[in-house]
Amino acid sequence: MASPHKAEETLTRNQSLVLGQLQSAHAPVTAYALLDKLRPQGFRAPLQVYRALDRLVALGHIHKLESINAFMACAHAHGQGCQHGVAGFAICDSCGQVSEFADSAIEHRLEEWAKSNGFRAEKSAIELHGQCAACASSAP
Amino acid sequence: MASPHKAEETLTRNQSLVLGQLQSAHAPVTAYALLDKLRPQGFRAPLQVYRALDRLVALGHIHKLESINAFMACAHAHGQGCQHGVAGFAICDSCGQVSEFADSAIEHRLEEWAKSNGFRAEKSAIELHGQCAACASSAP
DNA sequence: ATCGAAATGTTATGTTATTACATACGAGTT
């Protein structure tokens, strides 16, 4: 449930390129936007992006934001097999900025629910929508 | 944040048809599946479904499951403007069954996070994936 | 060197969702 990822493995060229793009963007990016950004590096088809994304998600390097069909580099350092638990995301519908957060109490409650209902949880998505502090104050 | 919905209003024909389908299905249904089921009633285009879905979500009668692009009738009664808080969903990846749950502790933690970060939350999506009790026991 | 697994490249297609614009319907008014 805590979705630990596999030990650090060397990434392939495509995976590194995609991860690099996501790390330098400081906001979520869609698969097709990544494709466009990587055309200069030889990317030509959606699958090249989706395959890299799948792997990077599995390794825990990036997150998929299900409610906006976009991907973000994980906010936590990934030096040597970091493991962190359930991640939550607060997505600003005005400016697109996303904050990643972790809350062990939430994780705990989800585990409790799963346990008492016999549900074997493997992954989770927790996404808030609204307005970030900056946007909320500029558009009251 | 608790996403209360508007007072009960009479639904239009299209909205009633879509809601009816979702209530009789006891599992999530995609927009295009709804379209196919409603062709006998005269539905011909995706927009007819999407417009009804948008309204039903806004009224709180149904939920969108962001991680599977499907919709479900709200598990709670909707007699006269019921209001319930943040809903969570446990989605079985084996059989497709979904359990809706509410957890005030989780809601509280999300509100805390929003408050301390100045985030004005308007809606939330909490979705677990894994195996339901039945599937977990039959495929250990 | 050669074998097999994993990664990649390529084309086509499937699935989900929206834009843009035209038309119809219902309530309130004159």
Added chain:
DNA sequence: AACTCGTATGTAATAACATAACATTTCGAT
């Protein structure tokens, strides 16, 4: 009835997101 305003509908086209199927290449282990 005719008028108008707001909401709901109908329709066509297209945009955006994602995968299937299959051929080819790469690369480590033998």
